[in-house]
Amino acid sequence: MPRSDAATAKQSRFEPLVYSPAARAFHWSIAALVLITIPIGFIMTDRGERNIWDATTNNLYSAHKLIGLVILTLMIGRWIYRLSHGAPASAPTLLSWQKGLSHAVHWSLYLLLILVPVGGYLGISYYPALDIFGVKLPGIVTPNEDTAKLIFKLHAAGATVVAGLIGLHLAGVVFHSFIQKDAILARMWPGAGR
Numbered sequence: 001m002p003r004s005d006a007a008t009a010k011q012s013r014f015e016p017l018v019y020s021p022a023a024r025a026f027h028w029s030i031a032a033l034v035l036i037t038i039p040i041g042f043i044m045t046d047r048g049e050r051n052i053w054d055a056t057t058n059n060l061y062s063a064h065k066l067i068g069l070v071i072l073t074l075m076i077g078r079w080i081y082r083l084s085h086g087a088p089a090s091a092p093t094l095l096s097w098q099k100g101l102s103h104a105v106h107w108s109l110y111l112l113l114i115l116v117p118v119g120g121y122l123g124i125s126y127y128p129a130l131d132i133f134g135v136k137l138p139g140i141v142t143p144n145e146d147t148a149k150l151i152f153k154l155h156a157a158g159a160t161v162v163a164g165l166i167g168l169h170l171a172g173v174v175f176h177s178f179i180q181k182d183a184i185l186a187r188m189w190p191g192a193g194r
């Protein structure tokens, strides 16, 4: 193998430019679930505020809690994977402010996607509203409705920040794909290399 090919092979082995299949599986499954559960959260609370307590509202609450707990489980796995395997080095086309901003958005999402669902579970424990499609979950605190209300306010605020960060994240993807025209999206695209 010519020297330059050997160097490239070595570099691509140790500094992959695309996210690994496992990192992409975590990214896309969590992205899809978060994009489903945020609108469900807003729709169900809106129905609750309008006093529509029918089977649909109850099913929306159950679905929201269930999806939220699946997100929490996947996020714990994702944290462990991210800390043990790292991520590909930033794309070489990124300016330093773009690197800083994207890392801030990514790590804020990592943090909030743990805090928001943990808050949800704490909220339903304090309320208490622990059933999901008729199955009762264990409570983790002594019930207190006032504390539950405060926690749900923080839960809603955290979820709104998550929605804003996703908007910023998607704006970044659009900017890189259509204005800067670099290959950022390919780094995370399902089925990308390796």
Ligand code: HEM
Pocket (backbone or CB within 6 Å): 034, 037, 038, 039, 041, 042, 045, 046, 048, 064, 065, 066, 067, 068, 069, 071, 072, 113, 116, 117, 118, 119, 120, 121, 123, 124, 129, 152, 153, 155, 156, 159, 160, 162
């Ligand atoms: C990443 C995961 C989650 C996201 C993004 C999320 C997002 C939301 C959103 C947007 C709302 C509506 C807020 C409002 O308009 O007041 C909401 C409400 C709610 N969420 Fe979550 N949630 C998540 C996880 C969970 C989990 C794991 C649970 C419980 C197991 C949960 C339980 C609730 C409950 C009970 C409400 C209604 C609160 C109220 O009536 O004020 N959520 N969530």
Ligand code: HEM
Pocket (backbone or CB within 6 Å): 023, 027, 030, 031, 032, 034, 035, 082, 087, 090, 091, 105, 106, 107, 109, 110, 166, 169, 170, 173, 184, 185, 186, 187, 188, 189
């Ligand atoms: C649906 C459209 C989405 C697209 C097209 C997209 C695209 C991407 C791309 C291209 C990257 C790699 C950036 C880089 O080169 O470093 C990335 C990373 C990331 N995305 Fe998304 N994303 C989407 C949705 C989401 C959502 C909904 C979330 C959060 C719930 C999210 C959270 C993240 C995080 C945390 C990273 C950093 C991964 C790491 O470094 O470990 N993305 N995304």
